[in-house]
Amino acid sequence: MKQVAQNYKSGELVVLDAPAPACRPGGVLVRSLFSLISTGTELMKVSEARLSLVGKARARPDQVKKLLDAVAQQGPLAAYQKAMSKLDSYTPLGYSLCGVVVEVGEGVDQLSVGDVVAAAGNEFALHAELNWVPVNLCARVPDGVLPEHAAFATVGAIAMQGVRRAEPQLGEVACVIGLGLVGQLVVRLLVAAGVKVVGLDGVEARCRLAEKAGALACASPTPEGVSLVETVALDASEGLGCDHVLLAAGGPSNQPVEVAARLARDRGRVVDIGKTRLDLPWNAYYEKELDVRFSRSYGPGRYDDRYELEGVDYPAGYVRWTERRNLSSFLDLVAGGQLDVATLVSSVHPIDEAADVYARLREGTLEGIGHLLHYPGSELAAVQAARPGSTSRVPRAAYTAGARIGTGGKVGVGLIGAGSYATSMLLPHLAAHDVVDLVSVATTRSLSAVNAQRKFGFQRASTHADDVLSDPAVHAVFVVTRHRSHADWVCRALEAGKAVFVEKPLALDEAQVQQVLDTVVRTGNDRLLVGFNRRFAPMVDELAAHLRRLRGPLAVRYLVNAGRLDATSWYLDSAEGSRFVGEGGHFIDTVSALVGSDPVDLHAAVHGEDVSALLAYPDGSTGSITYVTTGSARFPKEVLDVSGAGANARLDNFRRLSVWGRGRVTTKRAMSADKGQRRQVAAFVEAVAQGREMPISLDSLVATTRATLAIGHGACEQEPVSR
Structure with a gap:
């Protein structure tokens, strides 16, 4: 399918041939008819991508802070490589469209195949021929509304939420500052609500358009223009001033917020809808006791994954x-004739011309505010049937020799999932390995598959994981998806006769552990490795070599300064298990690797997300793991101390190893924090190619997983754990 995308590093904007998305539970697959170009938000993003690295840093100081934290933890080289890899990727554009439902996902009963819908979301309603959209981001288009007008619904919802935040009443006076697409819709909504409207914008054509829509007067934000609008507002309000000032402008100027204070009446409301600079002039806002409010995008539910992704309505x-x-x-107002959208349509272009349209908008040679992309061949008569192609589960197959090549030949690799971790920590090592043949990659998002194929040279890209599992050229499957799906994909890949590398955790509960074990018994395929990479780290390997020369039990102390998660992190989703369930296996496996056996007993205490665990081993060794989330981001994330048999050792964040022996101290340093991904990937690939045993035994993988679950579930339940 065709999709508009931009490379954030180079600024290149292209129409790509991308794999069509799969229809997932909780949403519908929509074939686009028209999508709306946002001349505000999207052009800002397009322009930002064309900046130099310094310019990008100035535009996104939040990302610079994350980079500095990454440098402190990983070292400058690793942090730079990861940042450049993320920048050099295609990102999607678009967030407002109208299309036809061509497939309905499990659990959706509000919509049917053939329904015309308006769709929203900058991750879902993209400039692409096909999009999967969660059900709560779709609304059925009423009869009589043209699809090109329904494509405005998302921007209309943004304007409507801004108006709702102002709480206007009949007969009041409002000023709209910024008469771009959102501002024009705000004007129309206010007029429809019986509010007297004035406006300010530097483009005369926009002022005249707003006046045709019912505004009393609109002018440029020059001293003369502001005085004109102020006079009209005072006349309309019997000398009081504007009850509401709605800021629909963007950019670095502080003029809009200053003008708002001048125009607003005593105790009036100022509502910020756009990305406006808000250096509030204190005296002006204090003296009038102005009420400043923010309007968050399309309305309640925005940025709430339970609402947007899981379909939990309020x-x-x-x-x-x-x-x-x-x-x-919004669509009802358009259908009833109370809201005119037709006058906002400035131009319509086929999707093939998207790159040229954006270039002309950026250069200023394409005028107007409402520009649509059309998708030829997507007319209603052509899309009443569901998208062709099977999405059925791969049939269960007996274990075959595919999982154990044993000939020393090339290992065909397929990936299910290609997010940030896979593309920065796994794929570079796979692509560099001389016996690996990157065959197939499948991701839920089309551009993720395209980016992985472009960067690493996969032969095939798809949005259907079954395409990877059923590919006879794939000998080994890497599962790098979200936690809740790991066990299921492991079982399906084992059933398909593949060797499997799955990122931690292997399972989220005992039932999933047993599911994996039952699959191994049923198929005879035990070619499985979990991504416990730290035991393969060069510094850990060197520490283990020192410890092997000692006799007697060891005391291992592992401090994990995990830090706080961003509020939007999917790690916070309880359906993905507790945070320790997601990460704790790393630390338990590392301690077990240093001791040389698996734990036989454990005790743990939890407080919030913080965990203190004590592991006991058969030879009397102990391992204590302290997992904290409240420390400094600049302190090393992982500090490992070992004592025993007259020796001590300390490993700081995989970058400095110190060993105190009899009479001397040896220290080794590294430029970056190598946590062992390259060595683990190589060990797995070579085991598959040569038919050797997996680098970590299945018994050990299961023991580590069960210990992690026992501790992690206690973290969920907020109570001590023992076994």
Whole structure:
């Protein structure tokens, strides 16, 4: 399918041939008819991508802070390589479209194949021929509404939420500062609500367009223009001033917020809808006791994964207007004739011309505010049937020799999932290995598959994981998806006769552990490795070599300064297991590797996300793991201390190893924190190619997983754990 994308590093904007997305539970597959180009948000993103690295850093100081934290933890080289890899990727554009439902996912009963819908979301309603959209980000288009007008619904919902935040009443006066696409829609909504409207914008054509839509007067934000608008507002309000000032402008100027204070009446409301600079002039806002409010995108539900991704709606008795209800309300106003959208359509272009359209918008040679992309061949008559192609599960197959090549030949590798970790920590090592043949990659998002194929040379890219499992050229499958799906994909890959490398954790509960073990017994395929990479780290390997010369039990102390997660991290989703379940296996496996056996007993205490665990081993060795989330981001993330048989050792964040022996101290340093991914990938690939045993035994993988679950589930339940 065709999709518009931009490379954030080079600024290149292209129309790609990308794999069509799969239809997943909780949403629908939509074939686009029209998608709307946002001349504000999208052009800002397009322009930002064309900046130098210094310019990008100035535009995104939040990302610079993350980079500095990464340098402190990983070293400058590793942090730089990861940042450049992320920059040199295609990212999608678009967030507002109208299309036809061609496939309905499991659990969706509100929509049917053939429904015309408006769709929203900068991760879902993209400039692409096909999009998977969660059900709460779709609204059925009423009869009589043209699809090119319905494509405005997302931007209409943004404007509507801004108006709702202002809480206007009949007869009041409002000023809209910024008369771009959102501002024009705000004007129309306010007029429809019986509000007297004035406006400010530096483009005369936009001022005249707003006046045609019902605004009393609009002018340029020059001293003369502001005085004109102020006079009209005072006349319309009997000398009071504007009850509401809605900021729909963007850019670095602080003028909009300063003008707002001048125009607003005493105790008026100022609502920020756009990305406006807000250096509030204290005296002006204090003296009038102005109420400053923010409007968050399309409405309640935005940025809430439970609402947007899981389809959990808010009861209308508590939240009357959600994202989806705002979309529907906007479409109803268009259908009833209360809202004119036709005058906002400036041009329509086929998707093939998208790169040229963006270039002309950036250069200023394409005027207007409402520009649409059209998708030829997507007319209603052509899309009543579901998308062709099988999405069925790969049939179960007996274990075959495919998982154990044993000839020393090339190992065909397939990936299920190619997110940030896979592309920065696994794929570079796979691509560099001389016996690896990168055959197939499957991701839920089309551009993720395209990026992986472009960067690493996969022969095939898909959005269907079954394409990887059924490919006879694939001998080994890497599962790098979210935690809840690991056990299922492991079982399906083992059933398909593949060797399997799965990122931690192997399972989220005992039932999933047993599912994996039952699959191994049933198929005879035990070619499995979990991504416990730290035991393969060069510094850990050298520490283990020192310890092998000692006799007697060891005391291993592992401090993990995990840090706080971003509020949007999917690690916080309880369906993915506790945070320790997701990460703890790394640390237990490392201690077990140093001791040389698996734990036979454990005790743990938890407080919030912080965990203190004590592991006991058959030879009397102990391992204590302290996992904390409240430390400094600049302190080393992992510090490992070992004592025993008259010796001590300390490993700081995989970058410095110190060993205190009899009479001397030896220290070794590294430029970057090598946590063992390269060595683990090589060990797995060579085991598959040569038919050797897996680098970590299945018994040890299961023992580590069960110990992690025992501790992690206690972290979920907020109570001590023992076994």
